[in-house]
Amino acid sequence: MNAYMQHVLIVDDEPDIRRLVCEILEDEGYQVATAENAAAARELKKSTAPDLILLDIWMPDTDGITLLKEWVAEEAMLCPVVMMSGHGSVEAAVEATRLGAYDFLEKPLSLAKLLLIVERALEASSLQIENAGLKQQLAADIEPVGRSATVARIKDQLKRLAQHDARVLFVGEAGVGKEMYARYLHNNSAHRDGPFVDVAVGSISPENSAVEFFGKEDGGKVYPGLLERAHKGTLFLGEIGGMDKETQLRLLGALESSSFLRVGGSEAVRVDVRVVASTRIALDEEVKAGRFRQDLYYLLNEVSLDIQSLREHSEDVPALLSFYVDYFVSQDRLPFRRFSMAAQNFLRNYSWRGNVRELKNLVQRLMILGAGEDIELDEVKAAMGPSVIGDTVTSHAVPEFFNLPLKEARDHFEKAYLEYHFERTGGSVAKLSAAVGMERTHLYRKLHSLNIKL
Numbered sequence: 001m002n003a004y005m006q007h008v009l010i011v012d013d014e015p016d017i018r019r020l021v022c023e024i025l026e027d028e029g030y031q032v033a034t035a036e037n038a039a040a041a042r043e044l045k046k047s048t049a050p051d052l053i054l055l056d057i058w059m060p061d062t063d064g065i066t067l068l069k070e071w072v073a074e075e076a077m078l079c080p081v082v083m084m085s086g087h088g089s090v091e092a093a094v095e096a097t098r099l100g101a102y103d104f105l106e107k108p109l110s111l112a113k114l115l116l117i118v119e120r121a122l123e124a125s126s127l128q129i130e131n132a133g134l135k136q137q138l139a140a141d142i143e144p145v146g147r148s149a150t151v152a153r154i155k156d157q158l159k160r161l162a163q164h165d166a167r168v169l170f171v172g173e174a175g176v177g178k179e180m181y182a183r184y185l186h187n188n189s190a191h192r193d194g195p196f197v198d199v200a201v202g203s204i205s206p207e208n209s210a211v212e213f214f215g216k217e218d219g220g221k222v223y224p225g226l227l228e229r230a231h232k233g234t235l236f237l238g239e240i241g242g243m244d245k246e247t248q249l250r251l252l253g254a255l256e257s258s259s260f261l262r263v264g265g266s267e268a269v270r271v272d273v274r275v276v277a278s279t280r281i282a283l284d285e286e287v288k289a290g291r292f293r294q295d296l297y298y299l300l301n302e303v304s305l306d307i308q309s310l311r312e313h314s315e316d317v318p319a320l321l322s323f324y325v326d327y328f329v330s331q332d333r334l335p336f337r338r339f340s341m342a343a344q345n346f347l348r349n350y351s352w353r354g355n356v357r358e359l360k361n362l363v364q365r366l367m368i369l370g371a372g373e374d375i376e377l378d379e380v381k382a383a384m385g386p387s388v389i390g391d392t393v394t395s396h397a398v399p400e401f402f403n404l405p406l407k408e409a410r411d412h413f414e415k416a417y418l419e420y421h422f423e424r425t426g427g428s429v430a431k432l433s434a435a436v437g438m439e440r441t442h443l444y445r446k447l448h449s450l451n452i453k454l
Contacts, residue, residue, distance in 0.1 A: 006122055007031040009050035011041040011067075012084065013059045017107070021054065024111060025118065038062035039208065043223060045071070050079055052121055054105075057085040057092060060441065061208050063448040065095055066200070072100045073195060074229050080121040084109070091451055094364065098331050144177065144184055145323045146316030150308050154181065157305060162188035167255075167300050169240075170278040172307030174427060175357030178278035179238060181307060186234040191274050194233025199226055202242030202429045205444060209247040214254070216263035225262070227254060230273045240277040240300065241286055242429055245293070252296045275300070281426035291430075310352040310359065317348045320356060324363040334367045342377040415450040422452065 215225030
């Protein structure tokens with residue numbers, strides 16, 4: 001197929017970027033469509049079937065990483081996707097590539113590089129599709145890591161629960177792996193051949209939640225929502241406490257009747273889907289405070305599973321370190337490195353406030369930025385920083401980010417500041433908005449731009 005028949009979809013919330021890239025690609029003979037947000041991108045992807053997608057990471061409704069993850073999960077033969085970002089980072093690039101993106105472009109865009117990547121992505125389309133499919137399959141095969149009694153007990157409980165359709169509520173601190181345990185439940189259940197659709201509830205703005213969950217009908221076209229896309233499979237609702245009251249009511253009705261109406265629709269849609277959820281906050285307290293519906297809480301909480309923090313089964317730390325080293329070697333082709341015994345012993349006794357997620361991020365940083373096969377204790381401490389290793393600096397030590405350029409230092413401060421208040425407010429975006437004095441729409445975007453997980 002020549003360039004004159006190839007269709008490119010540009011997804012970016014900046015009008016100037018959309019217009020510039022559109023004009024350049026049209027001059028090169030490509031057919032181009034543009035979308036200003038994730039909702040428009042979903043519609044155009046269905047109606048135009050693009051051969052290539054240029055996808056911005058930071059958008060006002062759903063971020064590009066989440067959108068890419070959604071598309072990879074629902075479409076095995078996904079066309080090449082090239083991510084774009086004005087806030088480029090190693091972590092974002094690695095995450096996008098792991099999910100199946102062809103490449104990553106930083107803004108301001110180099111037009112020569114843009115055209116080269118577009119050409120190469122289209123030429124390598126069949127290979128990229130194959131790699132994306134392999135990565136998705138590998139992700140689905142991951143099991144909980146560790147030989148402790150804690151991990152063995154939860155795996156046994158999940159295998160028994162998998163034989164039934166009871167709704168499960170996973171309860172635990174941020175980063176303990178609630179989504180991974182939900183996926184393990186799915187993979188051992190009768191729904192294993194169906195899709196596993198996961199959504200961070202707090203990342204969906206209340207204005208878009210009805211369409212996101214239930215889909216819509218517009219002009220004779222049907223746009224399926226999360227429940228429909230999870231038909232015959234499992235829908236995992238991450239941090240369910242962040243759901244707005246109107247969506248709670250509609251979800252309650254959908255779960256009770258196994259049917260719902262799309263936005264703008266008039267006929268009931270029936271689905272066969274197992275819904276499981278997670279929370280890091282005490283939902284019973286949210287019920288008492290009137291922020292979460294009691295009937296929905298009981299419906300989702302048929303079985304409650306407490307996922308313990310990593311510090312409560314620290315004997316699994318060495319196995320987790322080894323697992324994530326192998327993971328980044330195989331998935332991201334990073335050079336192999338090993339943790340020294342001194343480093344492993346130190347990390348076994350570390351408090352792991354961010355749990356398994358913090359451990360995974362640490363391993364990734366050390367493998368990307370470090371050199372040499374051995375990861376020694378001094379390198380680990382340096383990577384964790386003086387704010388974490390309190391006994392290595394005096395109370396008057398200058399924060400490490402003070403030595404960075406102003407923009408990077410500001411990003412470091414904002415990230416630490418928002419993460420601190422996010423933990424204090426129990427992971428609630430609504431409470432965080434009130435605590436820091438930022439309007440929720442802008443706050444969603446800021447959280448995404450700083451790569452703060454919801």
